[in-house]
Amino acid sequence: MSFSNDELKIKIIELKERLDVTVVSHFYQRDEVFEMGDITGDSLELAKKTMDDSAKYVVFCGVGFMGESVKVMSPQKRVVMPKIACCSMARMIDSTYYDDAVKYLNDNGISKENILPITYINSNAEVKAKVGEMGGMVCTSSNAKTIITNALKENKKILFVPDRCLGVNIANQMGLPSMIIGEDKNPNDCDIICYDGFCAVHQLFTLDDIKFYRKKFPGIKIVVHPECDPELCDASDFVGSTSQIIKYIKEIDPEQKVAVGTEFNLVNRLRDKNTYVLSSTKPECPTMNETTLQDLYDTLKSIEDDKVINEIFLDPNTQKWAKIALERMLAL
Ligand code: 13P
Ligand code: SF4
Numbered sequence: 001m002s003f004s005n006d007e008l009k010i011k012i013i014e015l016k017e018r019l020d021v022t023v024v025s026h027f028y029q030r031d032e033v034f035e036m037g038d039i040t041g042d043s044l045e046l047a048k049k050t051m052d053d054s055a056k057y058v059v060f061c062g063v064g065f066m067g068e069s070v071k072v073m074s075p076q077k078r079v080v081m082p083k084i085a086c087c088s089m090a091r092m093i094d095s096t097y098y099d100d101a102v103k104y105l106n107d108n109g110i111s112k113e114n115i116l117p118i119t120y121i122n123s124n125a126e127v128k129a130k131v132g133e134m135g136g137m138v139c140t141s142s143n144a145k146t147i148i149t150n151a152l153k154e155n156k157k158i159l160f161v162p163d164r165c166l167g168v169n170i171a172n173q174m175g176l177p178s179m180i181i182g183e184d185k186n187p188n189d190c191d192i193i194c195y196d197g198f199c200a201v202h203q204l205f206t207l208d209d210i211k212f213y214r215k216k217f218p219g220i221k222i223v224v225h226p227e228c229d230p231e232l233c234d235a236s237d238f239v240g241s242t243s244q245i246i247k248y249i250k251e252i253d254p255e256q257k258v259a260v261g262t263e264f265n266l267v268n269r270l271r272d273k274n275t276y277v278l279s280s281t282k283p284e285c286p287t288m289n290e291t292t293l294q295d296l297y298d299t300l301k302s303i304e305d306d307k308v309i310n311e312i313f314l315d316p317n318t319q320k321w322a323k324i325a326l327e328r329m330l331a332l
Contacts, residue, residue: 002119005032008293015300022055023296024070026062028263028288029244031157032062033296042123042243044140047073047328049143055302059155061291063087068125071312073323079312080303082295085287089123089227093162098130101159101181101195108187116156118147120163122199125314130323139329141226142241144170148192150332152176157187157230162197169226170235188329201229201285205261209278210235213259222278224261232261242266245290263288 009032016023016038024046025037034040039049043066050058050070058079060067064086071079089250093101105115112153115137119127128138136159139147140217148170151158160167164180171178171192178192179185187241189195205228213220223234223245233239242262249258249270260267261278268277302309314322 002294003297005293008297009036012293012300014296015297015304019057019300019303020055021055021057021059021300021303022059023059024050026066026288027246027269028265028285029061030265030289030293031269032293033291034265034269036293037061042140042142042241043069043217044142044241045243046070047121047140047326050074059296059299059303061295061296063090063210064092065122065124067312068314068322069121069128069326071314072125072128072319073326075314075319075323078308079307080299081291081310081312082299083291084310084312085290086124087122087199087285087287089120089162089197089199090124093123093127093195095126095130097195098127098161101161102134103183105157105159105187105193110187112155114156115159116151116154116157117161118151119161119325120144120166123162125318128325129318129321131161132321132323132328136325137328137332140241141166142244143329143332144187144226145173146332147329148174152191157190158192159195160192161195163227164194164196164198165202165229165233166226167192167194168230172234199227201263201283202261203229204281204283205229205232205278207231207235209259209261209280213276213278217257218323220257220259220305221252222259224278228261236261244271265289273299293299 022038024039025034058307060081064084067081117131119131176191179190180194213247223238224236259276259278264283
């Protein structure tokens with residue numbers, strides 16, 4: 001039997017009241033799913049707030065690595081995802097590709113002891129565990145600069161995976177030499193060596209989009225996520241995580257025009273006569289959009305019926321080392 005969205009919302013709210021669950025939603029979720037979230041935020045906020053929450057079940061509306069991170073940090077919780085959708089950037093690296101990146105540095109005379117790996121939170125638990133085992137840590141888009149500043153104190157080469165854009169953007173901000181594996185540069189001359197991963201959604205924003213909006217509305221502010229290309233970030237007025245973007249827009253003069261370069265659902269929620277999507281192509285994240293209200297309802301119902309679906313499980317070694325990598329980040 002199928003229900004309308006309004007009927008589903010009522011049923012979901014009733015189930016949430018009856019069950020020991022917390023529903024968590026990332027900003028990129030569809031509006032109707034986002035509305036059902038008890039906890040919302042950027043990746044870092046979701047990880048932290050969920051750790052402090054006492055419900056037995058976490059129903060995570062987002063992409064796979066986010067649900068996994070909750071399970072890593074709180075193994076006693078039962079973490080379920082209405083859709084275990086895999087972020088396409090996270091999918092660009094697994095433990096074999098990670099080992100290849102380390103080997104590339106080794107082949108260039110940089111030993112394992114002289115590498116400090118940092119993985120963006122947009123990676124699977126297996127990669128986080130590899131990084132943890134090598135003495136490294138996780139970062140998110142909101143704390144990458146702090147994490148890298150601290151890591152540099154160890155006087156090692158930073159191997160940054162998987163997002164080349166975030167890695168190069170932070171290096172540029174800090175005036176550090178960097179490279180992307182595959183580029184014709186010597187890693188010995190660089191402080192940050194980035195893996196060649198990227199977010200296909202944030203690649204949709206172009207310098208032409210910025211030129212268009214600056215010409216159309218002189219004085220407009222351009223705001224982008226650091227997963228955008230470095231030349232785009234350099235040409236923007238503000239670069240920040242999803243939460244930082246929302247805060248920036250809420251705090252500026254409501255008459256100020258702004259064009260925003262990040263996922264459509266978030267920007268659309270902010271949209272008014274002065275806030276624009278920085279693209280002529282709808283920048284939707286396909287995997288974030290996979291989760292529907294029906295999926296959320298089915299998942300909650302499966303908990304009520306004691307036939308839990310889409311639960312996250314991790315092997316103990318992955319759990320242990322990924323937790324260490326995440327804890328090193330949280331300690332900072
Ligand atoms: P935030 O950490 O800024 O929420 O970003 C997550 C993400 O996947 C951006 O594409
Ligand atoms: Fe992954 Fe990009 Fe989607 Fe974020 S927007 S979840 S980085 S594919």
